[in-house]
Amino acid sequence: MKKFLHVLWCSLFILLATGQLHAQYSENGWLLGGGFNFIDDSGTGGSEAFNFSDNWSSVAFPSRFSLGYLLDNGMIFQGFASYNRYSEDVMVNGFAQQTDWNYYALDGLVGYGFKNLIDPRGWFDPYVQTGMGLKRLAGNNELTFNLGGGFNFWINERFAVNLSTLGKWGLDEGNDNHIQHGLGVVFKPDFKKLFAGNGGDLKDGAKGIVKKEETPQDDLLASTEPVAVAPDPSVKEIEQRVKDSIAAVMAKQRSLDQKAEIITQRLKKDLAGISRVSFSTNSSYLEENDYEQLDQLIAFMNYYPSAVIEIRGNVDARGTEEYNAWLSVRRAGRIKTYLTRSGIHPDRIQAVGSIKNKTESPCQDDQPCSDEELAKSRQVEYVLLDY
Incomplete structure (x- = not known):
């Protein structure tokens, strides 16, 4: 008996643990079932599972009824009441009966359905279940440990055909072990819809009268006056x-x-109001005061996180065109490097060179310029490309 109890608790633990891991059924709901049950109590241990005439007992009318509740995580709790009859000459525990015996059983089971693992909207719904039961045969009562499973084949969201097999091990002296099969239907009623009628509110509850609210369509149907059509x-x-x-x-x-x-x-x-770096003659290196100006540009880029800018590295009018092109690119690249190291994404910055200042530079067309004017023409430009 201790061995069977150990198996029971292990089975319950596996079912409860599995039920927390998988997707949910569409909704909670009650399950009502009915059908036939067939018992193999031959004692053959399943070696003659399909010897119906000698080993199986059954009756010709519905003899199994169930009430259960399905949780949306797949757990199923069910209670079963079943009746059967062992007729004479049917094998029971290896011996042919000499008389008829009535069989009664009450079983409480907990199970888990695997429908969500296969197809939550599909018709195929296998499950496993375990629990305890009480059977009465030949005037003797016996507790059983139950373990088995089955299949629900859902015709629609409310009705299913059920096939099940349940092994039952006796826990009292004698250990009358047997197998009980089931064939029937399962019905999942929609109690919310049932009690709500046709969707209207329940009124005049004491009289049990449901009043239907009037709609404009009802007025049109009830009216005998001609209706103007636009x-x-x-x-x-x-x-x-x-x-x-x-x-x-x-x-x-x-x-x-x-x-x-x-x-x-x-x-x-806002971009035009930022102080611009003016590099020293023939230099592409940033000096101490340049970082304060670039920090203003970083603040702008952080304030407008989608802004994309172009940095143009300018040069003054002196020097060859080839040298100035090389120097202007290096100046723009220095500023981009500082900005990216400060957390600005490189895709938001385009660094280009310019051999001629495209802002209002006083040093155009080889005109003589002072040192201050030359320094101004070396200022970088910030151009807004996108935001």
Whole structure:
């Protein structure tokens, strides 16, 4: 008996643990079942499982009924009541009976269904179950340990055909072990819909009368007056509606364009207000005071996290074109490196060279310039590309 109890607790633990790991059934719900049961108490240990005539006992009417509850995690709790009859000449524990015996059983089972592992919306629903039972045969009562499984074949969301097999091990002296098979149907009622009637509220509960709310359709059906039908719209009316719809879409687009322009101007204004680095002559290295100016640019990029800018490294008018092109690219690259090391994504920065300052530089077309004017022409440019 201790061995069977040990197996029972292990089975319950596996079922409960498995039930917490998988997807959920569509909803909780009660399960009502009924059908036939067949018992193999021949003592052959399943070696003659299909010897129906000698080993199986059954009756010709529905003899098994169940009530259960299905949780949305797949756990099933069920209670069964069954009746059977051992007729004479049927093998019981290896011996042929000499008389008829009535068989009664009450079983409480907990199970787990695997439908969600296969197809939550499908019709195939295998399950396993275990539990305890009490049987009465030949005037003797005996506790049993039960372990088995079965299949529900769902015809729709409410009805299923059920096939099941349950091994039963006796826990009292004598250990009358046997197998009980089931064939029947399972019904999952929708109690919410049942008690709610046709979807209306329950009113006048004491009288049990359900009042249906009146709808405009009911008024039309009950009316004997002719109903005015709106005429079909003319072609001109349809064209006007289309024009109005197009005008509304275009107006909305203009509004969006205006908002985008306002945002763009604001970003350009903020970017223009940032102090710009002016490199020393023939140098692409950043100096101490340059970092303070670049920190302003970093603040701008963080404040507008979707902004994309172009950094143009400028040079003054002196030097060859080839040298100035090389130097301008290095200057823009130095600034991009500092920004990316400070956390700005490199995809938001384009570093390009420019051999001619495209801002308002005083040193154009080889005009003589002072040192201050030359320094101004070496200032980098920040250009807004996108936001």
